[in-house]
Amino acid sequence: MSTLKALIFDVDGTLAETEEVHREAFNLAFAEAGLSWRWDRSIYGRLLRTTGGRERIEVYAGEIGATDVASAELHRRKTFFYNNWITANGIDLRPGVERLIGNARSQGIRLAIATTTSRANVESLLAKTLGPDAADWFDAICCGEDVSRKKPDPEVYMAALSRLGLGPEACIAFEDSANGLKSARAAGLTTVITPSIYTVFDDFDGAELNLHTLDEPLSFRQNPKLENLSRLTRELITLISR
Ligand code: XBP
Ligand code: MG
Secondary structure, three states: OOOOOEEEEOOEOOOEOOHHHHHHHHHHHHHHOOOOOOOOHHHHHHHOOOOOHHHHHHHHHHHHOOOOOOHHHHHHHHHHHHHHHHHHHOOOEOOOHHHHHHHHHHOOOEEEEEOOOOHHHHHHHHHHHHOOOHHHHEEEEEOHHHOOOOOOOOHHHHHHHHHHOOOHHHEEEEEOOHHHHHHHHHOOOEEEEOOOOOOOOOOOOOOOEEOOOOOOOOHHHHOHHHHHOOHHHHHHHHHHOO
């Protein structure tokens, strides 16, 4: 009898490398509003420590002393530009993600999402990468709008567990960032990390596994260290390696 009942995925940086699209969408919204702001990769890499796009705008505005910024409207337009780009250009899921999702579905292991990003962004990403019905494969999709406290607070993962009707001992979380790891661990979840382009140097202390990607690392099969991992994680590795 499988201990592992559900996989809970973060979105940005975990399902796909989306942050460069987000960054350009922010810049388009700033330009449309007549602001001289432009977030290069260095600025954005620092601002990503703040989860939530509207919160990120407000942190930056505070740093430069721009007091009367319409952060909600700027973020609404940024979300428009982001989804326009994803819908027009598509984006690739990170290696191994689609296969793991397919293996889980075929083995009756449930799926959920716990993300800081906006719901519209999740819907467009799933539709463009996995097809128009993909959102229905997930028993819980918990987004930025569903919580009052964003990652690293555990609220979004607690919401996903509640909607799944499962305890953390039956699930594994997949994350790409230190904020996401803190959030998932605070919800009691075993967490697998796949660092992304902006999080390679994050502190991933407390992660069960730190993998380059979810593509099957061939070293899994014969690695004696497997025996040191929890049953839950060994079941995941079997699922990844199917
Ligand atoms: C990453 C985030 C989000 C995105 C931008 O979310 O922190 O804020 O950077 O999306 P995840 P929004 O938890 O999926 O890694 O502008 O919609 O917030
Ligand atoms: Mg992420």
